Amino acid sequence: xxxxxxxxxxxxxxxxxxxxxxxxxxxxxxxxxxxxxxxxxxxxxxxxxxxxxxxxxxxxxxxxxxxxxxxxxxxxxxxxxxxxxxxxxxxxxxxxxxxxxxxxxxxxxxxxxxxxxxxxxxxxxxxxxxxxxxxxxxxxxxxxxxxxxxxxxxxxxxxxxxxxxxxxxxxxxxxxxxxxxxxxxx
Amino acid sequence: xxxxxxxxxxxxxxxxxxxxxxxxxxxxxxxxxxxxxxxxxxxxxxxxxxxxxxxxxxxxxxxxxxxxxxxxxxxxxxxxxxxxxxxxxxxxxxxxxxxxxxxxxxxxxxxxxxxxxxxxxxxxxxxxxxxxxxxxxxxxxxxxxxxxxxxxxxxxxxxxxxxxxxxxxxxxxxxxxxxxxxxxxxxxxxxxxxxxxxxxxxxxxxxxxxxxxxxxxxxxxxxxxxxxxxxxxxxxxxxxxxxxxxxxx
Numbered sequence: 001x002x003x004x005x006x007x008x009x010x011x012x013x014x015x016x017x018x019x020x021x022x023x024x025x026x027x028x029x030x031x032x033x034x035x036x037x038x039x040x041x042x043x044x045x046x047x048x049x050x051x052x053x054x055x056x057x058x059x060x061x062x063x064x065x066x067x068x069x070x071x072x073x074x075x076x077x078x079x080x081x082x083x084x085x086x087x088x089x090x091x092x093x094x095x096x097x098x099x100x101x102x103x104x105x106x107x108x109x110x111x112x113x114x115x116x117x118x119x120x121x122x123x124x125x126x127x128x129x130x131x132x133x134x135x136x137x138x139x140x141x142x143x144x145x146x147x148x149x150x151x152x153x154x155x156x157x158x159x160x161x162x163x164x165x166x167x168x169x170x171x172x173x174x175x176x177x178x179x180x181x182x183x184x185x186x
Numbered sequence: 187x188x189x190x191x192x193x194x195x196x197x198x199x200x201x202x203x204x205x206x207x208x209x210x211x212x213x214x215x216x217x218x219x220x221x222x223x224x225x226x227x228x229x230x231x232x233x234x235x236x237x238x239x240x241x242x243x244x245x246x247x248x249x250x251x252x253x254x255x256x257x258x259x260x261x262x263x264x265x266x267x268x269x270x271x272x273x274x275x276x277x278x279x280x281x282x283x284x285x286x287x288x289x290x291x292x293x294x295x296x297x298x299x300x301x302x303x304x305x306x307x308x309x310x311x312x313x314x315x316x317x318x319x320x321x322x323x324x325x326x327x328x329x330x331x332x333x334x335x336x337x338x339x340x341x342x343x344x345x346x347x348x349x350x351x352x353x354x355x356x357x358x359x360x361x362x363x364x365x366x367x368x369x370x371x372x373x374x375x376x377x378x379x380x381x382x383x384x385x386x387x388x389x390x391x392x393x394x395x396x397x398x399x400x401x402x403x404x405x406x407x408x409x410x411x412x413x414x415x416x417x418x419x420x421x422x423x424x425x426x427x428x429x430x431x432x433x434x435x
Contacts, residue, residue, distance in 0.1 A: 049340050067340050075337040079355055088351065089341045131341055 001026050002048065002065075002135075002165070007057035009043055017043045020057070023184065030166045032176035035186035041169045042072060044186070045137050048167060068133035070141035074124040076112040082123045083108040090130035098130035099123070101156045103149070118145050125153055129160040136161050138168040142175060154178045221403040229407035239392075243411065246389040249304070250376030253311030257372070258365060261319025268320075269327040286317045290375045294382045303385045310379035315368035319361075326360030327353075362427040369419045377412050 002025040010016040018040040025031055033041045046052045047059060049067050068089075076085050082104060086095035099108060102122040112120055125141050138157070142150045157166075158179060170176055176183055202223050209220040221229070233239040268275030290310055297306055330353050338348045380390020389408060396404035 051336055051340065066342055069337070069340050071333070071337060073333055075331075075333045077334060077352065077355070089343070127341075137340075 002061040003059065004044075004047070005058050005060070007047060007054040007059060009040075009047060009052055009055055016055075018047070021186075022057075025061075025165060025167065028163060028165055030161065030179055030181040031168070032179075032181040032183045033167070033169045033186055034171070034173070034176070034183050039186040041186055042139055045069075045139055045167065045169060048135075049137060065135050066133040067135050067137060068128045068131040069137040070121075070124050070128045070139060072139045074112070074120045076120060076123060076127075078112055081109050081111055082115065082119075082126075085112070085123055086127045086130050089127055090132070094130045095126070098126040098156070098160075101129075101152075101159075102126050103152055118149060121145060122149065122153065125156070129156055133164060135165040135167065138166070138170075140169055140171070142170065142172070150175070219402070221406045225403040226406040226410060229401075229403035230410060233404065233407055233411075242387050242389055242392055243415075245387045246307070246377065246380060247415075249308045249380075249385070249388070250311045250372055253308035253376065254315050254369060254372040256308075257312045257315035257368065258319050261316045261364070262323050262361070264316075265320045265323035265327060269324055275324070282317045282320055285313050290314065290378050291382060294379045298383055303383045306383050307376040307379040307385055307388065307390070311372035311376040314371045314375040318368045318371065319364045322360045322364035323357060326357035329360075330356045358427070362424065365427060366420050366423045369423050370416045373412065373416045373419060 002023075004021055004023040007018060007021045008016050009018040021040075021044065023044075033044055035041060043052065047054060048062065049069060050062060076082075077088070080088065082099060083092075083095055086099060090098070096105075096108065099105060102125060104119060104122055104126065107115060107119055107123075110119075112123070115123065121141070121144055125138075128136060128138070128141075136157075141157075142153055145153060154175060161179070166179065166181065168176065168179070168181060173183070206222050206224070209222040213219045264274075264278065268278060293313060294306060294310055297309055301309060334352050334356070335348055338352050343351065377388075377390045377393075379385070380388040381394055382390075384391045384394055389412060393405060393408045396402075396408060
């Protein structure tokens with residue numbers, strides 16, 4: 001069980017991004033953080049993954065957990081191909097399967113710069129889905145994808161998230177519903 | 187690509203013809219003839235046929251190469267140190283700026299007082315290349331994509347592996363540019379130092395002797411050797427450091 005206990009976080013002392021935030025995420029939970037832009041959803045994800053430390057309060061239950069994530073930005077290594085980007089955090093066979101599941105079999109050898117925005121997003125998602133983890137974190141992972149691609153990605157996420165904790169941020173309530181995620185508003 | 191090569195070859199031929207025509211015209215009026223491309227090629231062939239020329243060229247290359255290698259190693263280490271510890275960068279910056287701005291001839295004359303002649307060209311090559319490597323590698327480290335480093339850390343990659351897989355490949359283009367540019371500069375400044383301090387068994391000294399003997403065809407031939415070697419070294423360095431990676435289409 002992951003617990004946020006009265007967590008406060010700020011970059012500048014007078015303007016906390018997250019204030020007295022408490023949350024419980026049981027193992028295997030599917031959770032969607034929602035709310036207007038700038039309310040600290042991404043910051044909560046960063047705190048969860050250990051990229052930021054709470055200024056006040058504490059987060060427990062994350063020790064020893066393996067994370068996998070899609071960030072707001074694609075964060076693909078520019079000099080590596082789509083396949084290499086995914087395989088770097090899994091293995092060749094799993095990476096190929098993850099890319100194929102997202103309809104990317106024909107761009108395995110392409111560099112990120114050669115891909116469209118939607119393709120890059122799907123490579124980033126494939127990387128997260130192929131990586132063995134306990135907690136899957138998706139920050140607006142389906143942004144910029146058309147309906148057909150989104151459906152395909154949702155199916156792949158459902159499959160990959162089985163038995164894992166899933167925490168996502170999305171503005172599409174239908175996506176959260178399709179993944180069976182409970183919603184927490186910030 | 188092939189088209190570009192043809193254009194470059196055509197441009198080279200154009201300048202060779204212009205040189206030939208200019209030399210022929212000038213030689214009708216001047217007492218000391220200007221060597222034509224053919225004279226230069228003949229002198230080059232003559233020099234290339236002697237063992238002493240190759241020994242001299244090798245000695246120059248070794249001397250300058252040592253200074254260059256030391257500059258690459260120390261420049262890279264100092265760039266990493268200055269990005270790791272801010273105070274190190276602040277303290278070193280005035281010295282690096284000085285190294286960049288003082289002309290080669292001035293430094294050569296200065297170090298002439300303290301270093302044996304044989305060491306000066308290598309030292310000058312070091313002084314020329316060191317600030318180039320330092321500033322380029324430091325820039326590469328500064329521009330390393332922190333987003334990628336964060337991503338790799340979240341995916342459980344260790345610090346050493348992040349350095350190998352993410353940080354170093356990001357710095358690589360800056361390092362390659364520094365090495366390729368530095369090689370050309372090292373060669374040119376090193377030979378200039380050899381000329382100024384007449385280092386024994388050196389291309390610079392050979393150039394000076396040819397000039398003293400009014401053997402201008404040899405002066406031109408040696409200049410051609412220096413220019414060709416500089417361009418070739420730069421190309422080889424770029425190819426080696428690129429090492430099979432392909433550019434985006």
